Amino acid sequence: MAGIGVGMASMLCPMYIAEISPASVRGRNVAINQLTVVIGILITNLVNYYLADKGVEAWRWMFGLGAVPSLIFLFGVVWLPESPRWLIKAGKITKAEQVLNKIGSPEFAANTQHDIVKSLDGSSEPSSYKSVFHKSVRPAVMVGIVLAVFQQLCGINIVFNYTSTIFQSVGASLNQQLFQTVAIGLVNLIFTLFAMWQVDKLGRRPLMLAGSLSLSVLYIILAFLLQNQASAGYVSIFVLLAISMYALSLAPVTWVLISEIFPNKIRGTASSVAIICLWGAYFILVFTFPLLAQKLGTYGPFYLYAFICFLGFLFIKSKVKETKGQTLEELEQNLIRH
Numbered sequence: 009m010a011g012i013g014v015g016m017a018s019m020l021c022p023m024y025i026a027e028i029s030p031a032s033v034r035g036r037n038v039a040i041n042q043l044t045v046v047i048g049i050l051i052t053n054l055v056n057y058y059l060a061d062k063g064v065e066a067w068r069w070m071f072g073l074g075a076v077p078s079l080i081f082l083f084g085v086v087w088l089p090e091s092p093r094w095l096i097k098a099g100k101i102t103k104a105e106q107v108l109n110k111i112g113s114p115e116f117a118a119n120t121q122h123d124i125v126k127s128l129d130g131s132s133e134p135s136s137y138k139s140v141f142h143k144s145v146r147p148a149v150m151v152g153i154v155l156a157v158f159q160q161l162c163g164i165n166i167v168f169n170y171t172s173t174i175f176q177s178v179g180a181s182l183n184q185q186l187f188q189t190v191a192i193g194l195v196n197l198i199f200t201l202f203a204m205w206q207v208d209k210l211g212r213r214p215l216m217l218a219g220s221l222s223l224s225v226l227y228i229i230l231a232f233l234l235q236n237q238a239s240a241g242y243v244s245i246f247v248l249l250a251i252s253m254y255a256l257s258l259a260p261v262t263w264v265l266i267s268e269i270f271p272n273k274i275r276g277t278a279s280s281v282a283i284i285c286l287w288g289a290y291f292i293l294v295f296t297f298p299l300l301a302q303k304l305g306t307y308g309p310f311y312l313y314a315f316i317c318f319l320g321f322l323f324i325k326s327k328v329k330e331t332k333g334q335t336l337e338e339l340e341q342n343l344i345r346h
Contacts, residue, residue: 013078019283023275026267027091030112031335035207035264039200042260046200048077049168050193057186093272093336096124123337127272140278148269149278151327156286158320159262162223163313164254165290166297167247168192173298174247177306178233180240188244195248199255211332212261213324219257220321226250227314234307268331271340 021041029037055073059066092111095104101121108117140149167174171192172185180188207215230246270278300309331339 010074015283015287017081018287019279022263022267023279024088024091026264026336027093027275028089028107028111030116031333031338033208034268035212035261035332036204038264038267039204039207039260042263043197043200043204046193046196046255046259050190050197053189053193057190060186092120093124093275096121097128097272120335120337123335124272127337127340137277137281140274140281145271145274145278148271149274149281152266152269152278152282153285154323155262155265155328156282157289158220158316158323159258160286160289160293161313162220162254162258162317162320163227163293163310164223164250164258165293166309166313167251169294170297173301174234174306175240175243178237178240178243184240188247191244191248192251195251196255196259199252200260203256203260206256207261207264208332211330212265213328213330215257215261216265216324216328217321219253219261220317220324222253223250223258224314224317224321226253227310227317231307231310231314234310235305265328265331268336268339272336275336 022038025038025041026034052070056070059069062069089107089110090100090103092104092107095101095107104124105117105121108120111117112120139145171189175185175188203215226246226249230243230250233243233246266279266282297309300312
């Protein structure tokens with residue numbers, strides 16, 4: 009049940025934020041979603057670090073305290089207006105006008121409404137999975153799916169999920185392993201804030217290119233250090249550098265791109281397809297690491313992840329277009345023209 013809730017929220021939150029945000033701040037606003045996730049991870053790590061020596065029943069508190077942010081989320085959602093793009097698609101024009109007037113000026117509301125209606129072409133039918141793979145939108149959908157899968161298969165969640173395994177392999181104590189989870193959370197938070205600041209200035213594409221190529225290089229160094237039993241301190245430096253580059257690029261920007269590159273008619277369905285693929289890739293990643301580590305050593309999989317990151321860099325360079333500063337409808341028109 010928790011997985012169902014997380015799956016729904018991971019699709020709906022970025023998409024909703026993108027649909028209610030003006031183009032000039034859309035990247036930053038969608039990145040807020042990633043920021044809240046990062047803050048949640050950091051708080052969880054700190055609480056778990058505190059509870060770790062509270063006895064064998066401490067795991068119940070670790071698990072049960074998840075109800076607190078869930079309830080905050082529930083009460084917050086009650087006050088949210090519906091997405092204006094969904095309202096127009098459902099034929100609720102007056103309500104859409106009210107929401108758009110809350111977001112921006114009357115001129116902004118009128119122009120946005122006109123563009124949304126034009127992009128929908130009068131359609132109020134829900135999109136089907138067949139329509140998601142229509143040749144007219146297939147390029148955008150395939151880019152979204154590949155980016156979603158790449159965000160996971162780049163390997164960084166191995167660092168999040170198997171921190172203890174990685175540092176245990178170089179002789180770190182249990183206390184050092186727990187401390188590393190907190191340090192990772194702090195670095196993740198700091199560089200997510202930096203990404204929010206830059207995503208609408210530098211743009212999506214430069215951040216994604218820098219992140220994927222940097223991770224490829226850092227993984228090779230990290231694999232070499234693990235293979236040669238370097239000290240935990242050296243390993244920590246490159247683990248934190250990898251986290252920082254991921255938090256600056258692939259972590260928030262992938263969600264930004266998935267939320268904005270799909271046309272209005274299919275955005276909900278296409279986003280669900282991309283995010284199903286994302287979580288499928290996450291499952292494959294965390295399931296296969298222990299098997300690969302057993303066969304190749306803890307260091308071995310990082311050479312593979314470095315290669316995947318380099319392939320991701322080449323894909324982004326050739327297929328991903330810059331989207332900053334454009335409305336969702338302008339992006340859709342560009343997709344149709346190309």
